[in-house]
Amino acid sequence: MKVKDKRDEIEWNSPISEGAPRLQPDYTVNKIFSSDEEKVLSNYFETMANLHHDLNPKCAKKLTYGLALANKNLEKEEKLKGARKSSLNRNSSITRQLDDTLKPCKIQKKKKKLSESSSSADDNIEQLTDSDDINIFPESEVENDFLKNDLSTITTDSFVLVKFPTKKTIKYYIGRIIHKISSEEFNITFLRRQGSNFVFPNVPDISAVTAHDIILHLMQPEKIGGTSRTANLSSFLVDLYDVN
Numbered sequence: 001m002k003v004k005d006k007r008d009e010i011e012w013n014s015p016i017s018e019g020a021p022r023l024q025p026d027y028t029v030n031k032i033f034s035s036d037e038e039k040v041l042s043n044y045f046e047t048m049a050n051l052h053h054d055l056n057p058k059c060a061k062k063l064t065y066g067l068a069l070a071n072k073n074l075e076k077e078e079k080l081k082g083a084r085k086s087s088l089n090r091n092s093s094i095t096r097q098l099d100d101t102l103k104p105c106k107i108q109k110k111k112k113k114l115s116e117s118s119s120s121a122d123d124n125i126e127q128l129t130d131s132d133d134i135n136i137f138p139e140s141e142v143e144n145d146f147l148k149n150d151l152s153t154i155t156t157d158s159f160v161l162v163k164f165p166t167k168k169t170i171k172y173y174i175g176r177i178i179h180k181i182s183s184e185e186f187n188i189t190f191l192r193r194q195g196s197n198f199v200f201p202n203v204p205d206i207s208a209v210t211a212h213d214i215i216l217h218l219m220q221p222e223k224i225g226g227t228s229r230t231a232n233l234s235s236f237l238v239d240l241y242d243v244n
Contacts, residue, residue, distance in 0.1 A: 151211050156180060161216035162188065162209050174198055174218065175209075184211045197224060197233040 033041065045061055154160060156177055164171045175188035190205040191198040198221070221234035 151214065151217075154186075154214065154217050159218040159221060160188070160214045161218060162190075163213050163215050175207075178206070181208065185209070186211070186214070191234060194233060197235050199233050 045064070154177065156179065158177050160175060160177060162173050162175055164173065173190045175190040177186050178189050179187035181187060186209055188207060188209050189200065190207065192201050192205075224233040224235050
């Protein structure tokens, strides 16, 4: 019985190999191979087929093209990595200077935490007292008629302005009452500042607050924006700079 040569199975005129086999992923024109070149390619495809679990030459051709394309993409990625590394090395001194300049200042909150601290996704959200536009003044200046508040109007879901005295200053936070512990104590979930608006962090910031520290009952905020992936922003129709 005559054994059929696998090279005879190659259909050089099939749609897959129309014109001639293409080995380079960035080819621009078809190339017509000579008889000697076809023989070399046939042997190459047959060898590749045997190396890959007896794939037929047609499948080996597709696999070879895929490997060539993957290698080319890998070369491009390596060049990009080299360029980025070179750029970082050239600017390392500038980067260190920026890191020293932009070191964050830790803000101490004098309040009892009932939940975990905010996740890293909330790091870009400012707190109410993080803005340079907010003035912090002594306790004596806080106690004025504008800041006095009638607690009888405060209920669950009310938005309030809360003070947290420190050794030298007073910090202010906006929050929503979620539970009334007693007539003089509430559980409040606090918002974070984002520009001129406010937003609830991904990880709730909840604290127990006494009635003495609630200085202003705010109107319900106006909701701005928000999508299925991002939270709504809250805008309060009151000039908060007058009370900070």
